Amino acid sequence: MTHLTLDQKSIIKIRKSAKNIASVVDDFVQIHSTTSIERAVLRLYGVDGVDLSGVPLPNKLVDILQTKGKLESGASYHFAASMLESKRDAKTTAELIDQGKISFGESSSFSVEQILKQEQVLTNFAINTLDNTRKRKLDKQKQFPLPEAPWKYLIVATGNIYEDRVQADAAVRSGADVIAVIRSTAQSLLDYVPYGATKEGFGGTFATQENFKIMRQALDKSMQTHGRYVSLVNYSSGLCMAEIAASAAIEDLDMLLNDSMYGILFRDINMQRTFIDQYFSRLICARANIIINTGEDNYLTTADAIEGAHTVTASQLINEAMGKVAMLTDEQMGLGHAFEIDPQVENGFLLELAHASLAKALFPNSPLKYMPPTKHKSTDVFYSHVLDAMFNLASITTKQGIHLAGILTEAIHTPFMQDRAKALNNINYIFNTAKNLGDEIEFKKGGLIEQRAGQVLKEVVAFLSDIENVGLMKAISQGKFANIKREIKAGKGLDGVFKKGPNYSNPIIEAIKNNRSCS
Amino acid sequence: MSEQMIKPYGDTFDDGQVQLSFTLPVEIGARATKAAIKYTESLNFKDVAVVHSSKLADNFTCFVVYAKGIPSLNYKNIEATEVESTQMDYYEINSLIKTKLNRQMVVVGATIGSDAHTVGIDAIMNMKGYNGDYGLERYPEIQAFNLGSQVTAEKLLAKSLEVKADAILVSQTVTQKDSHIRNFTEFVELLEAENIRDKFLLVAGGPRINNDLAIELGYNAGFGAGTTPNQVAAFIICKLLNI
Numbered sequence: 001m002t003h004l005t006l007d008q009k010s011i012i013k014i015r016k017s018a019k020n021i022a023s024v025v026d027d028f029v030q031i032h033s034t035t036s037i038e039r040a041v042l043r044l045y046g047v048d049g050v051d052l053s054g055v056p057l058p059n060k061l062v063d064i065l066q067t068k069g070k071l072e073s074g075a076s077y078h079f080a081a082s083m084l085e086s087k088r089d090a091k092t093t094a095e096l097i098d099q100g101k102i103s104f105g106e107s108s109s110f111s112v113e114q115i116l117k118q119e120q121v122l123t124n125f126a127i128n129t130l131d132n133t134r135k136r137k138l139d140k141q142k143q144f145p146l147p148e149a150p151w152k153y154l155i156v157a158t159g160n161i162y163e164d165r166v167q168a169d170a171a172v173r174s175g176a177d178v179i180a181v182i183r184s185t186a187q188s189l190l191d192y193v194p195y196g197a198t199k200e201g202f203g204g205t206f207a208t209q210e211n212f213k214i215m216r217q218a219l220d221k222s223m224q225t226h227g228r229y230v231s232l233v234n235y236s237s238g239l240c241m242a243e244i245a246a247s248a249a250i251e252d253l254d255m256l257l258n259d260s261m262y263g264i265l266f267r268d269i270n271m272q273r274t275f276i277d278q279y280f281s282r283l284i285c286a287r288a289n290i291i292i293n294t295g296e297d298n299y300l301t302t303a304d305a306i307e308g309a310h311t312v313t314a315s316q317l318i319n320e321a322m323g324k325v326a327m328l329t330d331e332q333m334g335l336g337h338a339f340e341i342d343p344q345v346e347n348g349f350l351l352e353l354a355h356a357s358l359a360k361a362l363f364p365n366s367p368l369k370y371m372p373p374t375k376h377k378s379t380d381v382f383y384s385h386v387l388d389a390m391f392n393l394a395s396i397t398t399k400q401g402i403h404l405a406g407i408l409t410e411a412i413h414t415p416f417m418q419d420r421a422k423a424l425n426n427i428n429y430i431f432n433t434a435k436n437l438g439d440e441i442e443f444k445k446g447g448l449i450e451q452r453a454g455q456v457l458k459e460v461v462a463f464l465s466d467i468e469n470v471g472l473m474k475a476i477s478q479g480k481f482a483n484i485k486r487e488i489k490a491g492k493g494l495d496g497v498f499k500k501g502p503n504y505s506n507p508i509i510e511a512i513k514n515n516r517s518c519s
Numbered sequence: 520m521s522e523q524m525i526k527p528y529g530d531t532f533d534d535g536q537v538q539l540s541f542t543l544p545v546e547i548g549a550r551a552t553k554a555a556i557k558y559t560e561s562l563n564f565k566d567v568a569v570v571h572s573s574k575l576a577d578n579f580t581c582f583v584v585y586a587k588g589i590p591s592l593n594y595k596n597i598e599a600t601e602v603e604s605t606q607m608d609y610y611e612i613n614s615l616i617k618t619k620l621n622r623q624m625v626v627v628g629a630t631i632g633s634d635a636h637t638v639g640i641d642a643i644m645n646m647k648g649y650n651g652d653y654g655l656e657r658y659p660e661i662q663a664f665n666l667g668s669q670v671t672a673e674k675l676l677a678k679s680l681e682v683k684a685d686a687i688l689v690s691q692t693v694t695q696k697d698s699h700i701r702n703f704t705e706f707v708e709l710l711e712a713e714n715i716r717d718k719f720l721l722v723a724g725g726p727r728i729n730n731d732l733a734i735e736l737g738y739n740a741g742f743g744a745g746t747t748p749n750q751v752a753a754f755i756i757c758k759l760l761n762i
Contacts (some may be wrong), residue, residue, distance in 0.1 A: 159695075170576030185633040186669050202633035203695055301638065304647060375638055379726045379744045411638075411744075412726055414695045418542045418581040421573065483646075 046090030072501030188238025372406025
C-alpha cells in the first residue's frame with residue numbers, strides 16, 4: 001500500500017513527548033473529579049429521570065452533596081448508604097432522596113462494611129452494564145457484519161428524533177454505515193443532559209438517553225433490512241462528557257465525538273474541567289467498546305491547513321496518549337483530521353495525500369476519522385460536489401477509517417434528504433472505482449508527497465517538544481492550538497471541578513483501570 | 520421605456536430552459552414521475568421532462584427535471600442595489616483611516632444565534648483573510664474583535680458598546696428553516712429597543728444575504744458569498760467618512 005518512508009527516530013521522539021505531555025495532565029486529573037463525573041457515576045448505578053420541574057435527578061443529587069459540602073468524597077459511597085436505607089432500586093432511591101424522604105450525604109446508621117458491600121453491588125451493576133453493551137454489539141455484528149472501511153458517516157439533524165429516523169434510514173439505504181445525530185447547537189454548554197424524547201432542536205436534535213434509544217431501535221431495523229451493521233454516533237463533549245458517555249453505553253452507541261481539547265478551544269469550556277471529564281468518559285468508552293472520534297479537523301477551520309498541519313498531527317498524538325491512559329485501544333481511537341487545503345493551491349491534492357498518508361502511517365491500527373472540506377466549500381453546489389469527489393479519492397487511496405460524507409449543499413443549509421443521497425452516490429462510486437488504488441501505487445522516493453510528510457513530521461517534533469517543555473495547559477493558554485488562547489482558570493464549568501478528598505471513592509474508575517471482571 | 524424581455528437561457532435565446540431537482544414524499548414509480556411532471560407544470564413550466572428519478576427511502580423519491588419556463592420578464596423593471604463603496608486595497612484603507620479618521624476604526628463581529636459556523640466571519644476578520652485578501656485583524660488601523668459563533672444578540676451588543684464599535688458585523692452561515700432571518704432581525708430589534716441603532720454601522724453577511732435583503736432587515740449593508748475583507752473595510756470607512 002501507499003508507503004511513506006519516515007524518520008523512525010522522529011516517530012519515537014514524538015510518541016515519547018506526547019506520552020510525557022499526557023502524563024503531566026494525568027497527574028492533575030487523578031486527584032480531581034467534577035460534578036459531571038459524579039452524575040455519570042449515579043447514572044451508571046441506575047439513577048435516571050427528572051423531578052417535577054424537569055431537572056435531572058443526577059443533577060439534583062449531586063447538588064445536594066455540593067450544598068452540604070460533601071462532594072469531595074464523591075457520590076458513590078453516599079449513594080450506596082442511601083440505597084441501604086431505602087431498600088429500593090437506584091432510581092426509586094434517587095426519587096426518595098429528591099423528595100427528602102431518605103438522607104443523602106449524612107452519616108449513616110449502617111456500618112462502613114455494609115456500605116462498601118453495597119457500593120460493590122452498585123459497581124458490579126455499572127461494570128456489567130458496560131460489559132453487556134460491548135457483548136450485545138458484538139453479537140449483532142456476528143449477524144450483521146461490519147462493513148469494510150472507510151465507513152461512510154452521515155449526519156442527520158432535523159431536531160425531531162422521529163423525523164431523524166426517516167432520514168437515517170434513507171441514508172442507510174443510500175450506503176451510510178454510520179449515522180450521527182448531530183446535537184442541538186449549544187447543548188455542549190448545558191450542564192445537564194436533557195430528558196426524554198425530543199421533537200424540537202436548533203440545527204440538531206438534543207442528545208438524550210431516550211433519543212439514543214429511539215435511534216438505536218430504528219437503526220437495528222435498518223440493519224435487518226439492509227443486512228449490514230449500522231453504527232450510531234453522538235457527542236460526548238461539552239460540559240457533560242462523562243454523562244453522555246454513560247447514557248451512550250447504556251443504549252448501545254458505537255461512537256462518540258470525544259476530544260481532549262475541542263471543548264476548551266472552540267466552546268470555551270474550562271480546560272481543567274475538560275481534561276478531568278474526558279478521562280472518565282474515555283474509561284467508559286474503553287470498557288463499553290465505543291470508538292471515540294477526536295476533533296483535530298476543527299483546528300483547520302481557523303488555522304491554515306498547510307501551515308497548521310503539524311498541529312493536527314500533534315493533537316492526534318496527544319489524544320492518543322491520553323486515550324491510552326484511559327485504557328482505550330488503538331482500534332477505539334478515531335483520531336481526526338480533515339481535507340481543508342485551499343483548492344487554489346497548486347498540487348494541493350498531493351499535499352493532502354501526504355497529510356492523510358502521514359496520519360495512516362502513524363496510526364495504522366486506528367480508524368482515522370477523515371473530515372470533508374468545509375472551509376472552502378462553495379455555494380456553487382456543483383463545484384462543491386467535485387471538491388467532495390477529490391476528498392473521497394484521497395480517503396479511499398490512503399485507507400481512512402471513518403469517512404464523514406461531504407455534502408454539496410453544506411455551505412448553504414442543513415442538507416436536504418436528496419443532498420445526502422447525492423453525496424453518498426459520489427462516495428459509493430469513487431470508493432468502488434478506486435478501491436485498491438492505494439495498494440497499487442507507491443509514492444516516489446524523495447518526491448513532493450514524501451518530502452511534505454517528512455516536513456510535517458519535523459514540525460511535529462519541534463512543536464511537541466515545545467509543548468512538553470511548557471506543559472499542555474500553559475501551551476493552550478498561549479494559543480498554540482488553532483490560534484485560540486484559553487486561560488487555565490477561565491471558561492465554563494470550572495465551578496464543577498473539585499479536588500478529591502481523602503475519602504473520595506469512585507470504584508468504577510478502579511474497576512475499569514484494573515480491567516476487573518464483575519460478572 | 521423600452522422593454523427588455525428575458526427568459527432563462529439553455530442553449531438558445533428564450534428557450535426558457537430550467538434545471539430543477541426536488542424530492543416528493545411518495546414511492547418511486549410511474550405515478551410518482553407523473554406527479555413530478557404535474558407538479559412542475561403547476562409551477563408554470565411546460566415541456567417538462569423528468570430525466571432522472573431515484574428512491575431515497577420508502578415513500579421518498581428524488582427527481583431531476585428539465586422544463587421550459589413560460590413567463591418572460593421585463594428586465595428594465597428590475598432594480599437592485601449593490602453595496603456602494605469605492606474599491607480600495609489594504610494599504611489605501613489603512614492610510615485613509617489613519618489620515619482621515621485620525622483614530623483606529625473599531626469593528627466587532629460574530630455569528631449570532633444557534634449557528635455554530637465561523638467560516639464567514641473568520642473569512643472577513645481572521646488575520647489570514649480570504650482569497651488572498653488580509654482579514655480585518657491584520658489591519659494596523661483597525662481594532663477587530665471576532666467573538667466567534669453562537670454569540671447571543673445581547674453579548675454582541677454589550678461587547679460593541681464596551682469597545683465603542685464603529686461597525687458590527689453579523690454573520691449567519693448555515694441556516695435551517697430560515698433561522699438566519701429571525702436572528703438578523705432579533706439583533707436589529709435589540710438595538711432599536713435600546714434606542715441605539717444609530718450608534719453603529721450594521722453589516723450583515725452570509726451566503727443567503729444580499730444587500731437588498733440586508734437593508735430590508737434594517738442593516739446598512741449586506742455581503743454575500745465570495746466577499747473579501749477589503750470590500751467590507753472599504754464600505755465601513757467610506758460610510759464613516761461620508762465619502
